[in-house]
Amino acid sequence: MKIHWFRFLIVSVSVCIMACTNINEQVYNQGINIIPKPQNITEQEGSFVLDKTTAVKLQSSDIKSVADYFLRKIQLSTGIELLRDNAEKMLVLQVDSTLPLNLEGYELMVRPDTITVIGKTPQGLFYGMQTLMQLLPAEIESSQKVCGAKWIIPCVSVVDEPAFPYRGMHMDACRHFTPVDFIKKQLDVMAMFKINRFHWHLTEDQLWTPEIKKYPRLTEVGSVRYNQDGSVATAGFYTQEEMREVVAYAAERFITIVPEVEMPGHALAALAAYPELSCTGGPFHTRPVWGIEPELFCAGKEGTFHFLEDVIDEILDIFPGEYIHIGGDECPMVRWEQCPLCQQRMKEEGLRNETELHGWFLRRMENYIRSKGRKIIGWDEILDGGASSTAAVMSWRGDVGGIKAANSSHHVIMTPGQYCYLDYRQGGRTVEPLSMGPCTTLEKIYSFNPIPESIEASQRHFVLGAQVNVWREYIFTTDHMEYMIYPRALALAELTWTPTEQKDFPDFVRRVNNAYVRLDEHHINYHIPLPEGPVGNEMEFVDTVSVAFFNTRNYPMYYTVNGNNPTIKSTLYQNPLFLDKTTTIKIITVLPSGKISQIRTVNYVKTDYAPAYQGNTQPGIWMRHVDGLFSNSAAYKNVQFSEPKVIPCFTPVDLNKLDDYKTPWVEIYEGYFEVPEDAVYAFAVNSEELWVDGKLILDYNNKVARNLTTVVTKALAKGKHRFQLNKNNSIKQGFPDTWRETTFYIQSPDDDFLVAVKESQLSH
Ligand code: ACM
Ligand code: ZN
Numbered sequence: 001m002k003i004h005w006f007r008f009l010i011v012s013v014s015v016c017i018m019a020c021t022n023i024n025e026q027v028y029n030q031g032i033n034i035i036p037k038p039q040n041i042t043e044q045e046g047s048f049v050l051d052k053t054t055a056v057k058l059q060s061s062d063i064k065s066v067a068d069y070f071l072r073k074i075q076l077s078t079g080i081e082l083l084r085d086n087a088e089k090m091l092v093l094q095v096d097s098t099l100p101l102n103l104e105g106y107e108l109m110v111r112p113d114t115i116t117v118i119g120k121t122p123q124g125l126f127y128g129m130q131t132l133m134q135l136l137p138a139e140i141e142s143s144q145k146v147c148g149a150k151w152i153i154p155c156v157s158v159v160d161e162p163a164f165p166y167r168g169m170h171m172d173a174c175r176h177f178t179p180v181d182f183i184k185k186q187l188d189v190m191a192m193f194k195i196n197r198f199h200w201h202l203t204e205d206q207l208w209t210p211e212i213k214k215y216p217r218l219t220e221v222g223s224v225r226y227n228q229d230g231s232v233a234t235a236g237f238y239t240q241e242e243m244r245e246v247v248a249y250a251a252e253r254f255i256t257i258v259p260e261v262e263m264p265g266h267a268l269a270a271l272a273a274y275p276e277l278s279c280t281g282g283p284f285h286t287r288p289v290w291g292i293e294p295e296l297f298c299a300g301k302e303g304t305f306h307f308l309e310d311v312i313d314e315i316l317d318i319f320p321g322e323y324i325h326i327g328g329d330e331c332p333m334v335r336w337e338q339c340p341l342c343q344q345r346m347k348e349e350g351l352r353n354e355t356e357l358h359g360w361f362l363r364r365m366e367n368y369i370r371s372k373g374r375k376i377i378g379w380d381e382i383l384d385g386g387a388s389s390t391a392a393v394m395s396w397r398g399d400v401g402g403i404k405a406a407n408s409s410h411h412v413i414m415t416p417g418q419y420c421y422l423d424y425r426q427g428g429r430t431v432e433p434l435s436m437g438p439c440t441t442l443e444k445i446y447s448f449n450p451i452p453e454s455i456e457a458s459q460r461h462f463v464l465g466a467q468v469n470v471w472r473e474y475i476f477t478t479d480h481m482e483y484m485i486y487p488r489a490l491a492l493a494e495l496t497w498t499p500t501e502q503k504d505f506p507d508f509v510r511r512v513n514n515a516y517v518r519l520d521e522h523h524i525n526y527h528i529p530l531p532e533g534p535v536g537n538e539m540e541f542v543d544t545v546s547v548a549f550f551n552t553r554n555y556p557m558y559y560t561v562n563g564n565n566p567t568i569k570s571t572l573y574q575n576p577l578f579l580d581k582t583t584t585i586k587i588i589t590v591l592p593s594g595k596i597s598q599i600r601t602v603n604y605v606k607t608d609y610a611p612a613y614q615g616n617t618q619p620g621i622w623m624r625h626v627d628g629l630f631s632n633s634a635a636y637k638n639v640q641f642s643e644p645k646v647i648p649c650f651t652p653v654d655l656n657k658l659d660d661y662k663t664p665w666v667e668i669y670e671g672y673f674e675v676p677e678d679a680v681y682a683f684a685v686n687s688e689e690l691w692v693d694g695k696l697i698l699d700y701n702n703k704v705a706r707n708l709t710t711v712v713t714k715a716l717a718k719g720k721h722r723f724q725l726n727k728n729n730s731i732k733q734g735f736p737d738t739w740r741e742t743t744f745y746i747q748s749p750d751d752d753f754l755v756a757v758k759e760s761q762l763s764h
Contacts, residue, residue, distance in 0.1 A: 022148075023137050023138075026517075026592075026593070027513075028513045028592045029517075033138070034131055034511065035508070036193065036194060036494035036496075036498045037494060037502060037503075037507075038158045038159075038498075039160050039498065040158065040159040041157070043155070044110075044154075046154075047112065047152045047153060048112055048152070048155065049151065049152055050078065050080065050136070050151035050152075052080050052083075053083075053089055054082050054087065055082060055085055055087035055089070055091070056071065056082040056084065057084075057091070057092045058093050059092065059093065059094035060094065065122075066119075066122050066126050066129065067093055069253075073133070073141075076142065077139060078149075079145040080151070090113070091114075092116045093129070094119075095118070095121060095124070095125055097121070099120040102161045103120055103123065104124050104162050104165070104194075105124050105161030105162075106158075107158065107159050107160075108131055108158040108160070110132075110135065110153050110155045112155065117129055117132060126191075126253075127194050130193075131160065132153070133192070134192075134514075135156065136151055137149060137152075138517035141521035143521065162496065164450060164463070164465030164497070165464055166196070166465030167195045167196050167197060167467075167493060168195065168199050168415075168465065168466070169489055169492070170198075170200075170470060171472075172204070172470060173472075174202070174207040174209055175234070175473045175734070176234045176472045176475065177223075178472065178481070179236065179478070180245070182481075186485070187246075187253055188253070189489075189522055189524060191253035191254065192518065193515075194493055195493050195496075196254055196256065197255065197256055197467065198250055199258045200246075200257055200258065201471075202238075203261050204262060204268075204287075205267065205269060205293040206225045206286055207236070208269035208270055208273065209223060210238055210314075211237055211238060212310070212314050214314065215273070215310070217274060218273045218274075222269035222270055222286060223236060223237040223269070226288060227288065227732070228661075228664065228730055229629065233288070243259075243319070244318055247318065256322075257319055258319075258321055258324070258325050258377065259315055259318075259325065260324075260326070261308075261325070261326060263326055263327055263361070263362070264297040265330055266330065267296065267297055268284055268293045268295050270297075271297070277298060277301065277304050278296070279295075279336065279341070279342060280295070288734060289731055294332050294334050294335055296331055297361075298341060299336060299342050299357050300340070300342040300343070301341055305364065312324065312365070316369075316374060323375050323376065324374055325376070328358070328378035329378075329396070331381065333354035333357075337354060345360075358384065360385065362376075363386070366388055366391055367388075375391070376390075376392070377391070378392075378393060379393075380393050380395045380396060380400075381397075381401075387410065392411040392464070393413070394412075394413045394415055394467070395412060395415060396416060396420075398418070406459045407459050410462060412464065413463075413465060413466065413467055414465070414466040415467040415468070419445050419447075420448065420469060420492070421436065421437075421440065421468075422440075422484045422485055423471040423474060424437050425437075426439065426484070426488060426527055427441065427527075427551075429711070430532075430535055430537065431531070432709065434709050436471065436473060436474050441552050442509075442512070443552070445491040445492065446491040446494070446495060446505050448466065449500045450466040450496065451463050465496045467492070468485075476733060482524050482525040486527065487512050491508070494508060516593055516595070528591060528595065528598075529551035529555060530551060530600055531550075531588070532549065535682050535749045536710065536711035537710075538697075539605070539680075539713045539749075540604075540605050540606075540680055540713050540714055541604055541607070542715050543580070544578065546576045547578075547585065548576040555589045556573070556590050557588065558571060558573065558588055559571055559588070561583050561584065561586075563586070565599055566587060566599065567596070568590050568596070573587065581606055582606045583604045584601060584603050585604065586599050586600070586601050587599070587600050608715065609678045609715045609716055610717060610721065612675075612720055612721060613720040613721060613722060617764055618764055620762070621646070621649065621669050621670065621763070621764050622645070622670040622764050623651065624642055624643070624645075625666070626639055626665060627663065628664060628665065630666055631732075632688075633688055633726055633728070634701075641666075644670075649762060650725070650742040664730050666726065666727065666728045667729075668724065668726050669724070669725045671764040672722055672764065673721060673746070674720045674721075675716050675761075677718045678717050678718050679716065680714070680715045680748075681746050681748065681749070682747050683712055683745065684708045684709075684711045684744070685700075685725065687742065688728040689724070689725070689726040690725055691722075691724040692714055692716075692722070697714060708754060713749050725742075725744055727742050743756040743757055744757055
């Protein structure tokens with residue numbers, strides 16, 4: 001018994017010593033680290049030490065829940081249960097509706113013996129308390145007692161309020177189902193950074209997620225997405241009880257939920273359940289691929305509107321917020337053009353075209369929602385067919401829609417793709433995972449100003465704020481979701497709270513280093529900039545090569561060339577590495593907290609230029625085709641393809657054939673490509689396999705998607721080289737090969753952009 005006890009003591013002491021590396025001394029805890037940066041903050045001499053002699057005093061009973069929220073958190077990390085009596089040191093909380101601030105504003109005074117937090121409203125008080133938490137060491141966010149720490153708060157005066165009332169984060173629950181516990185975890189973090197809107201994208205072509213009691217088939221049929229081979233790709237829905245629970249959880253954190261029910265497009269999951277609501281009558285199944293679906297709700301049938309009104313009734317009952325989002329984006333009009341009932345409706349309503357029918361559809365739904373005392377938001381397409389003036393517009397196709405909307409007196413939320421879409425990668429294509437598209441670094445999103453110059457000064461107040469969007473086509477796991485969200489959501493928090501002229505990116509990055517530790521305490525899998533430089537991880541060179549690395553935020557990097565995994569004790573990267581023999585470089589980025597990035601491993605292989613083909617060739621390339629579903633290249637190895645046929649170039653993919661995915665096939669292209677000089681060339685491909693000079697150099701077999709994230713280089717002599725490209729149009733995780741144009745990409749490794757191989761370079 002005694003021995004056990006003794007052993008226990010040793011274990012606890014050693015855990016404590018490990019945890020007790022003096023947090024007060026840590027570089028990330030130095031200075032003032034509040035995100036979003038307060039509008040007015042003055043530092044003063046001295047500090048307040050939070051300890052067990054501190055008492056808390058509430059000036060009114062209506063703020064008890066706000067106080068309890070923070071006292072609970074403080075007790076978890078500090079072990080201090082604040083006294084409720086008067087004491088020498090006081091934390092005084094109050095609400096004063098006469099403060100000359102907007103409704104979310106607050107004042108905070110820290111003096112050596114008293115902290116006073118005054119909110120204009122309970123919400124303002126909540127934000128004042130979040131600011132106070134951020135004046136404490138980052139470990140205050142721990143859910144376990146942090147031993148040995150001193151909880152010191154520097155003396156300051158803060159007077160603060162947000163620049164914009166709408167500071168939003170969107171999440172796509174439908175491309176991959178997003179569970180309730182994960183959402184609650186994000187709400188905790190959003191609240192820390194004063195983000196106050198959660199846009200819950202509940203319905204899609206791929207999944208219908210809200211339980212609607214009147215229409216049980218919506219979730220029975222519409223909440224499963226299948227792979228092409230019949231296996232389940234993703235599934236899930238929210239019961240009404242769960243949604244109410246999330247609403248309450250968000251409300252405790254002063255976050256309003258904006259639920260989105262998409263119409264008239266992005267609705268195939270609903271149509272799979274109730275095909276009679278479509279123009280053609282179906283049958284349908286939930287969409288197995290990403291992209292834009294041609295089936296819409298039929299605008300000619302009254303039944304469509306009865307259904308949607310019933311759905312909205314249940315949604316309004318669950319979600320008490322002012323706004324309901326009704327989508328409106330990405331509606332091809334082909335079904336409406338072909339539908340007698342839709343055409344009849346256009347005649348009756350005097351609508352000149354289907355775009356006006358789209359406008360009419362959404363105005364009709366808006367009228368219904370307004371009759372229930374609520375307002376709508378729609379994506380900026382709602383402007384195309386004439387939105388009513390009371391509709392708010394979410395500008396996603398750049399800022400053009402937002403400018404137009406604000407100038408014509410619509411309320412606007414800015415969420416332009418190139419700044420605010422968190423499904424875009426946040427570093428180089430080779431180091432970052434597969435993503436929706438272009439690069440949006442932390443710096444880029446931070447630079448976004450929600451009020452473009454071209455909104456007239458008198459109309460600028462129509463911009464309610466901005467939002468980041470987390471679409472999940474390419475985000476398969478919730479860990480990956482956090483990787484995409486953080487730290488970029490913190491930039492959104494600051495650009496919507498702090499006036500543009502007060503933003504300061506280098507100082508923001510310094511504060512993010514502190515926020516990272518807070519995120520660690522919430523077990524958030526945030527992004528750490530990766531070592532970039534080499535365009536790929538499988539690199540060839542001839543003679544010698546100089547290899548330079550960088551990362552998007554200039555954090556220190558450490559590397560090895562002996563095969564060992566690097567640590568902060570490895571060599572600090574300072575200058576480009578000079579290689580004259582085959583070498584494997586392993587390199588990491590290190591944050592001020594000591595946390596390291598994933599290891600990047602780059603193989604540099606010393607070689608000669610591969611000789612060019614010396615025979616004659618003719619224009620065009622060989623193509624062989626076979627219809628069928630093949631899960632990988634082994635599955636079509638022994639099947640009978642069509643006779644090879646010479647075609648001028650790769651078969652173009654008709655992006656207008658929106659349901660091409662319904663007929664899977666494989667094509668194999670063969671021939672020669674020509675390069676202009678002896679050089680090292682980089683290759684990428686959006687297909688299953690690429691072979692060069694008889695070697696398989698790019699292989700996406702069994703990967704979830706064909707992508708352009710993997711680049712390899714080959715040293716090639718001037719002239720023609722043999723290639724084979726395998727294109728497999730089976731669907732894996734919603735991503736068929738036909739997604740982008742068929743080709744392979746070839747470039748000099750020094751170029752930034754991948755360039756498609758040209759028809760003039762090809763022969764057979
Ligand atoms: C959208 O990204 N389709 C709004
Ligand atoms: Zn119709």
